[in-house]
Amino acid sequence: MKRVISVVAAIIENENGEWLIAKRPQHKTRGGYWEFPGGKIEAGEEAQTALKREISEELGIRISIIAKLTNQLHHYPDISIELSSYLCKAGSEAPHPHEHTAIEWVNLNNIQRYQLSAADNGIIEALKERAKQY
Numbered sequence: 791m792k793r794v795i796s797v798v799a800a801i802i803e804n805e806n807g808e809w810l811i812a813k814r815p816q817h818k819t820r821g822g823y824w825e826f827p828g829g830k831i832e833a834g835e836e837a838q839t840a841l842k843r844e845i846s847e848e849l850g851i852r853i854s855i856i857a858k859l860t861n862q863l864h865h866y867p868d869i870s871i872e873l874s875s876y877l878c879k880a881g882s883e884a885p886h887p888h889e890h891t892a893i894e895w896v897n898l899n900n901i902q903r904y905q906l907s908a909a910d911n912g913i914i915e916a917l918k919e920r921a922k923q924y
């Protein structure tokens with residue numbers, strides 16, 4: 791059995807109802823794919839603490855975590871990940887891509903144009919479901 795890596799991702803919404811996605815650098819696993827910023831939970835770390843740390847490292851901003859959105863196990867050929875996503879709000883600080891090659895604010899209608907990691911399909915589904923309720 792493959793090792794399961796616990797990963798947290800921030801689903802950050804701005805005032806225009808757009809979501810922040812970031813492009814992974816080529817040299818990393820799943821390089822060139824877009825994702826929701828975040829990363830691996832370190833040993834002994836709480837999920838939400840890990841998320842705030844990752845977002846500070848990757849984008850240089852603080853976030854408030856509103857609610858958990860999804861929790862899904864995904865098997866890639868090389869690794870398995872347990873991906874937990876959280877709905878978040880950013881303050882007035884502008885995010886900068888410290889560890890990605892680009893960031894974009896996208897709405898749910900044009901997010902399909904970006905090639906997202908396979909594990910993120912469940913997150914998009916959940917966001918679309920949620921959008922129907924409003």
Ligand SMILES: Nc1nc2c([nH]c(=O)n2[C@H]2C[C@H](O)[C@@H](COP(=O)(O)OP(=O)(O)OP(=O)(O)O)O2)c(=O)[nH]1
Binds near residue numbers: 827
């Ligand atoms: N952050 C993030 N990782 C994702 C998403 N979807 C997805 O399959 N992954 C995968 C890619 C990686 O194999 C793993 C998380 O890796 P990561 O590269 O962000 O981890 P990290 O920030 O801790 O980076 P590193 O120190 O290991 O380089 O989860 C997503 O939406 N966000």
Ligand SMILES: [Mg+2]
Binds near residue numbers: 827829844848
């Ligand atoms: Mg990361």
